[in-house]
Amino acid sequence: MDSSVTTELTPTDASALIPGPANPYQGDIARYWNAEARPVNLRLGDVDGLYHHHYGIGAVDHASLGTPEDSEYEKKLIAELHRLESAQTEVLLDHLGPITAADTLVDAGCGRGGSSVMAHQRFGCKVEGVTLSSTQAEFGNRRARELGIDDHVRAQVCNMLDTPFEKGSIAASWNNESSMYVDLDDLMAEHSRFLKVGGRYVTITGCWNPKYGQPSKWVSQINAHFECNIHSRREYLKAMADNRLVPQAVIDLTPDTLPYWELRATSSLVTGIEEAFIESYKDGSFQYVLIAADRV
Ligand SMILES: C[S@@+](CC[C@H](N)C(=O)[O-])C[C@H]1O[C@@H](n2cnc3c(N)ncnc32)[C@H](O)[C@@H]1O
Numbered sequence: 001m002d003s004s005v006t007t008e009l010t011p012t013d014a015s016a017l018i019p020g021p022a023n024p025y026q027g028d029i030a031r032y033w034n035a036e037a038r039p040v041n042l043r044l045g046d047v048d049g050l051y052h053h054h055y056g057i058g059a060v061d062h063a064s065l066g067t068p069e070d071s072e073y074e075k076k077l078i079a080e081l082h083r084l085e086s087a088q089t090e091v092l093l094d095h096l097g098p099i100t101a102a103d104t105l106v107d108a109g110c111g112r113g114g115s116s117v118m119a120h121q122r123f124g125c126k127v128e129g130v131t132l133s134s135t136q137a138e139f140g141n142r143r144a145r146e147l148g149i150d151d152h153v154r155a156q157v158c159n160m161l162d163t164p165f166e167k168g169s170i171a172a173s174w175n176n177e178s179s180m181y182v183d184l185d186d187l188m189a190e191h192s193r194f195l196k197v198g199g200r201y202v203t204i205t206g207c208w209n210p211k212y213g214q215p216s217k218w219v220s221q222i223n224a225h226f227e228c229n230i231h232s233r234r235e236y237l238k239a240m241a242d243n244r245l246v247p248q249a250v251i252d253l254t255p256d257t258l259p260y261w262e263l264r265a266t267s268s269l270v271t272g273i274e275e276a277f278i279e280s281y282k283d284g285s286f287q288y289v290l291i292a293a294d295r296v
Pocket residue numbers: 026029030033051052053054108109110111112113114115130131132133136158159160161175176177178181182
């Protein structure tokens with residue numbers, strides 16, 4: 001083809017130019033999430049159409065569950081787990097700072113888009129989600145169309161370490177349980193690049209606790225289960241400090257997530273990873289944290 005010829009790109013052509021996985025590992029992760037269809041995620045999402053791939057926080061409302069003998073008990077338990085997962089997103093959104101409808105936010109590693117939809121519903125803003133999985137991006141875009149918000153909420157297949165967002169164009173961004181798939185220095189550098197000075201970055205993540213020493217056997221088990229690479233709390237703080245992201249809040253959510261796991265362990269939707277989360281949270285080797293940082 002004559003390289004001197006420039007052709008105007010339609011949006012479809014432009015999206016076809018988005019590079020694929022940057023390395024074989026990212027290819028594995030794209031395949032993993034393209035194939036994922038666990039009932040614990042789909043049945044919870046079916047409760048109200050918000051599909052999450054993260055865990056829950058807050059006290060279990062035991063009164064709402066009734067007793068295991070009730071015919072509706074399992075349905076109520078699923079609704080309760082889902083309520084706790086959406087409560088987790090609400091806490092993340094609480095830490096984004098003042099957001100207006102004119103702002104654009106980035107949901108880095110957006111999954112099926114539950115957090116993106118909730119952010120738009122709260123702030124009226126635009127939300128750009130990125131995921132390695134084409135199945136997830138299609139799912140999220142279909143939900144946005146069904147909700148009539150596809151002019152504000154969009155998912156793209158894109159590596160979050162190399163996004164198309166312009167330097168300094170984004171009011172706030174987050175990783176909701178998606179930072180354990182990437183190098184943290186590369187990740188914080190990319191958020192720092194596209195965030196406005198004064199913008200806010202938030203992560204909710206599981207991290208290993210430097211006070212414990214090294215990653216415990218439970219942490220290794222979680223890594224193997226999800227093909228991820230859990231970082232330490234210290235690595236998060238260092239990567240932020242090195243990339244003009246200054247922590248404004250560091251909140252240990254471990255006590256708040258344990259009730260979710262203990263309830264989930266009693267459900268029919270268990271996946272086999274519940275013991276590793278419960279035991280590592282209890283022995284102190286693993287922590288569930290929220291870190292909110294100012295882009296300075
Ligand atoms: C556990 S899911 C979390 C999804 C979502 N944040 C949520 O709370 O529902 C992890 C997500 O990270 C995404 N991910 C992992 N590595 C990525 C990368 N390099 N670029 C973009 N997305 C990535 C996966 O595609 C997946 O959507």
